[in-house]
Amino acid sequence: xxxxxxxxxxxxxxxxxxxxxxxxxxxxxxxxxxxxxxxxxxxxxxxxxxxxxxxxxxxxxxxxxxxxxxxxxxxxxxxxxxxxxxxxxxxxxxxxxxxxxxxxxxxxxxxxxxxxxxxxxxxxxxxxxxxxxxxxxxxxxxxxxxxxxxxxxxxxxxxxxxxxxxxxxxxxxxxxxxxxxxxxxxxxxxxxxxxxxxxxxxxxxxxxxxxxxxxxxxxxxxxxxxxxxxxxxxxxxxxxxxxxxxxxxxxxxxxxxxxxxxxxxxxxxxxxxxxxxxxxxxxxxxx
Numbered sequence: 001x002x003x004x005x006x007x008x009x010x011x012x013x014x015x016x017x018x019x020x021x022x023x024x025x026x027x028x029x030x031x032x033x034x035x036x037x038x039x040x041x042x043x044x045x046x047x048x049x050x051x052x053x054x055x056x057x058x059x060x061x062x063x064x065x066x067x068x069x070x071x072x073x074x075x076x077x078x079x080x081x082x083x084x085x086x087x088x089x090x091x092x093x094x095x096x097x098x099x100x101x102x103x104x105x106x107x108x109x110x111x112x113x114x115x116x117x118x119x120x121x122x123x124x125x126x127x128x129x130x131x132x133x134x135x136x137x138x139x140x141x142x143x144x145x146x147x148x149x150x151x152x153x154x155x156x157x158x159x160x161x162x163x164x165x166x167x168x169x170x171x172x173x174x175x176x177x178x179x180x181x182x183x184x185x186x187x188x189x190x191x192x193x194x195x196x197x198x199x200x201x202x203x204x205x206x207x208x209x210x211x212x213x214x215x216x217x218x219x220x221x222x223x224x225x226x227x228x229x230x231x232x233x234x235x236x237x238x239x240x241x242x243x244x245x246x247x248x249x250x251x252x253x254x255x256x257x258x259x260x261x262x263x264x265x266x267x268x269x270x271x272x273x274x275x276x277x278x279x280x281x282x283x284x285x286x287x
Contacts, residue, residue, distance in 0.1 A: 005047060013055050013084045019093040021060055021080040022110065025069075029076025032114035033069070033230070034107065034131060035062035036089075036124035037082035038218075054084065062119065064286045068227040068266060075231075077114055079107070081127070088123045088149050090156065090165055100127075100168050104134050111135065119230060120145060121218050121287060125185075129171060133178045139234055143186045144218040147171045147200045175204055183207045184237055186221065188214035189248070208241035213248050223285035224270075225255050228263040 013019070037060050045053045053059045060080035069075055081103070083089040092098040097106050116137035120128035125145020132140030146152065148170045158166065167173070175183075187198050189211050201207040212220045221229065232240075240258070259267075274280040 006050065009051050009055070010084050013051075014091075015095045017055060017058070017084075017094065019082050019084055020106075021058065023066075023078040023080075025075045025078065026073050027076070029072075029074050030113075030115055031072075031074045032077040032079065032111045032116050033066065033075065034079045034081065034111070034116065034118045034128070035060065035066060036118065036120035036127040036131075037061035037080070038120065038122040038124040039083075039086040039088075040122070041082050041084075041086060061121070061124065061287055064284055065223070065226045065230070068285070069231055071262070072231055077111070079110060081107075083123065083127075086123070087154055087156065088146075088152065088168075089127050090153060090161075090168075099165060100130065101164055104131060107131060108135055117141065117230070119143075122146070123149075126171075129183055130168060130174060132181050132183065133174055136179075137181055139182045139184060139237070141184050141186070141230060143220060144188060144191075144194050145185065145197070147175070147197050172200070175201065175206070178204075178206045180206060182234060182237070184241070185209045186212065188212045188216060188219050190215035191217045191219075193217055208237070210241070210244055210254075211248050212251060221251055222255055223282075223287055224263075224267055225251075225258060226285065226287075227266070228258050228260050232258070 041059065041061060042050065042054060060082050062080065066078050081093060083093060085091055089100055089103065092100065092103050097103050116135055118128035118132040118137055118140045121143040122145065125142035126149065128140045129142050129145055150169050158169065183206055185201065185207050187194050187209055189195050189198060190213050194217060198209065202209065214220065270281060270284040
């Protein structure tokens, strides 16, 4: 891909698109889920499809997973958010909401009156943690999220960042300020990147870590396990966290422990409707 063309398209999308999307599954639902896309938002998109997928089709991560949650009558609102520059949301999401703080202000108004859960993988998990604490959400699901991004920003001179942007390069102060919002952190400790992040939060009482042996960044539970996990109550999540505290988790055993009857029926339904086509089946739980 010609990087100049890609950067031009990114800039146009940043200026012309909202880069967030709102859905209202059930009018009387009191729960709101915010799904943050990661730096992998344009994975497998070729240059000639880039504008079509991200601007015209308005692609966000987690859409398939969120669709699997919509049978819950408590789900009143879903918000999808993306960082088109794939740079940890340092420049916000569009030319008006151009910082993390402005994004938090916007989200705070958008979720008023709802019980909020934030969700994200990698850089999306990083934002899920920030937003859950700042918005005083019910909880965050942080999958392979970062807690320090000093070494991960691309083409950014940290010394020239204004204080409002620089303060999020490390989340240590924010985690210390957390008044009790649980961060359910799924971490593949076989990956050096994730192991280093785990070291930053291993003693934080509000960060409930689920450790998996995987060596690949963001590889933890099976994707089809997410719908059952994400809608579990905090009480059930706390019991799971206590059960797995200090243990390396086998994802097969974890799935059997966490799957619900409806989740299992949905799994079987997707297998039958896709006629065992693995490519189509994978899209049913595509993050």
